[in-house]
Amino acid sequence: TALMSAANKEGIVDFARELVKMEVQILSTGGTALTLRQAGLPVKELSEEMGISPMLGGRVKTLHPNIHAGILALRDNPQHLQEMKALNINLIDMVVVNFYPFAQVANKEETTLEQALQNIDIGGPTMLRSAAKNFRYVAAVSSPEQYPGIIKELRENKGSLSIWTRRDLARRVFRSTACYDEFIANYLGDEQKERFPEVVNLNLGKVEDLRYGENPHQRAALYLDSARGEVSTSLFQQISGKKPSFNNLLDLDAALRVVREFAQPAAVIIKHTNPCGLGCASSLPEAYRKALSGDPVSAFGSIVGLNRVLDRATALKIASHSSFIEGIIAPGYQEEALQVLRTKQKWGKNVCILKTGAFSTPPKERWNMKTVEQGYLLQEEDRETYLPAQLKTVSQRRPSSQEEQDLLFAWKVSKWVKSNAIVLAKNRAVVGVGAGQMSRIDSTLIAIRKAAVRAKDTVLASDAFIPFPDVVEAAGKAGITAIIQPGGASRDKEVIKTVNEHRMAMLFTGIRHFRH
Numbered sequence: 001t002a003l004m005s006a007a008n009k010e011g012i013v014d015f016a017r018e019l020v021k022m023e024v025q026i027l028s029t030g031g032t033a034l035t036l037r038q039a040g041l042p043v044k045e046l047s048e049e050m051g052i053s054p055m056l057g058g059r060v061k062t063l064h065p066n067i068h069a070g071i072l073a074l075r076d077n078p079q080h081l082q083e084m085k086a087l088n089i090n091l092i093d094m095v096v097v098n099f100y101p102f103a104q105v106a107n108k109e110e111t112t113l114e115q116a117l118q119n120i121d122i123g124g125p126t127m128l129r130s131a132a133k134n135f136r137y138v139a140a141v142s143s144p145e146q147y148p149g150i151i152k153e154l155r156e157n158k159g160s161l162s163i164w165t166r167r168d169l170a171r172r173v174f175r176s177t178a179c180y181d182e183f184i185a186n187y188l189g190d191e192q193k194e195r196f197p198e199v200v201n202l203n204l205g206k207v208e209d210l211r212y213g214e215n216p217h218q219r220a221a222l223y224l225d226s227a228r229g230e231v232s233t234s235l236f237q238q239i240s241g242k243k244p245s246f247n248n249l250l251d252l253d254a255a256l257r258v259v260r261e262f263a264q265p266a267a268v269i270i271k272h273t274n275p276c277g278l279g280c281a282s283s284l285p286e287a288y289r290k291a292l293s294g295d296p297v298s299a300f301g302s303i304v305g306l307n308r309v310l311d312r313a314t315a316l317k318i319a320s321h322s323s324f325i326e327g328i329i330a331p332g333y334q335e336e337a338l339q340v341l342r343t344k345q346k347w348g349k350n351v352c353i354l355k356t357g358a359f360s361t362p363p364k365e366r367w368n369m370k371t372v373e374q375g376y377l378l379q380e381e382d383r384e385t386y387l388p389a390q391l392k393t394v395s396q397r398r399p400s401s402q403e404e405q406d407l408l409f410a411w412k413v414s415k416w417v418k419s420n421a422i423v424l425a426k427n428r429a430v431v432g433v434g435a436g437q438m439s440r441i442d443s444t445l446i447a448i449r450k451a452a453v454r455a456k457d458t459v460l461a462s463d464a465f466i467p468f469p470d471v472v473e474a475a476g477k478a479g480i481t482a483i484i485q486p487g488g489a490s491r492d493k494e495v496i497k498t499v500n501e502h503r504m505a506m507l508f509t510g511i512r513h514f515r516h
Helices: 012-021 030-038 046-050 065-072 078-086 102-106 113-118 123-133 144-156 163-191 246-259 284-294 312-320 335-344 401-414 440-455 470-478 492-501
Strands: 002-006 026-028 094-098 139-141 204-209 221-225 237-240 266-271 274-280 302-306 325-330 352-355 367-372 375-380 422-425 430-434 459-462 482-485 505-508
Touching: 002 012, 002 030, 002 065, 002 123, 012 026, 012 030, 012 094, 012 144, 026 030, 026 046, 065 078, 065 123, 094 123, 102 113, 102 163, 123 139, 123 163, 139 144, 139 163, 144 163, 237 335, 246 266, 246 274, 246 302, 246 325, 246 352, 266 284, 274 284, 274 401, 274 430, 284 302, 284 312, 284 430, 312 335, 401 422, 401 459, 401 482, 401 505, 422 440, 430 440, 440 459, 440 470, 470 492, 492 505
Parallel strands: 002 026, 002 094, 094 139, 302 325, 325 352, 459 482, 482 505
Antiparallel strands: 204 221, 237 352, 266 274, 266 302, 367 375, 422 430, 422 459
């Protein structure tokens, strides 16, 4: 006997039909029973078979001792079997249940608390937990993805499932119910403004194994946050090319996060999660040209990120550069653009091309998480670029309108560069980056060296305060005209004095963007 009650009806008819062919009796109720009957399958009504009736307008259907006795009875316990016979309760050998779609409903902005509560499944998880507890005798089937494998094994083993299969199904049940409950707890926690709960459960669903980790001797896999709903088969939709590696995924994610910051057409070139080139323009081809000109040497083996659909003109610019690229991520692709990428370069067939679809706003409650020895560090995502009320000119000379535009552009880019970060920019294009150095002056000198003669008349952004005048001295010698930084150093007065001596302009943002 199989008890079926599925909110997700995908594959349920075919699954039930195969069970009926094996002379399995189907018990069901509500919408599932109706679906199966409409398909011409013999179904016994659960309430009639178990001698029970729904209560509270259908709010209570399966929370009944007769049902759970049929699931939980130990087949090798004579007392259990005798009691079942005396009460005229049939044994249930398989429970096929999936839950009300709480995550999908709760994630919608228009969903009210009452609507969300109505989609908390009580009976389904309870029946599955009972079946999973008694896996030695009962199969607990919790997902349509499991149907084909179960049918295959039943056919091969004369209508039975191995103890190892039933145990694995039970394991999956307890994981899915834990995930389901965690999502509900998080949803209710939001109502209470619970920023950092006392307990955090990482409900991660495995998507796929990766070729290797950061290095070939490290194994790796991709997981997604299943507490936000069902785990998709892929982080992004892959259009063509090789499967992304661990490092590719890190860089693709960085590229997506960067270009999502900009409203105008933008292109970024990412190496080791740092932008080595980024440009904004009125058109995507021009934005990419600016990005590539930032550091064409470092663009070898890079990831390209775009915030517009890739068109043929931009694809031609990408393909015309001699350096190969690892991957491209964009909201979408024109077919002509894909044809260019696949045919114009020898790396075209292998380049990993990923489509995100229209950019969505990241959930506000998302944390940034890092591992430490035996623990995790959680923090809010760094969402602020700068606070307009705190933005102020601290130099004698105010920046020109063009300088201010470039300063705010460079400041936005510096947020995504590893600290200590220095970004040089001109005309909404990055012309030099100094990333990840232990001293700010070293990052400054690297950025100036990268820009070379192009450093003249650029602006400079520093992700954290400038502690000594040496950064300003180096900038002045290179012909840099304006600086943006958080301010707040003990030597701010010395730094400002040096800025004025070089007739530069300087803005304080009042906000820092360390990135480790």
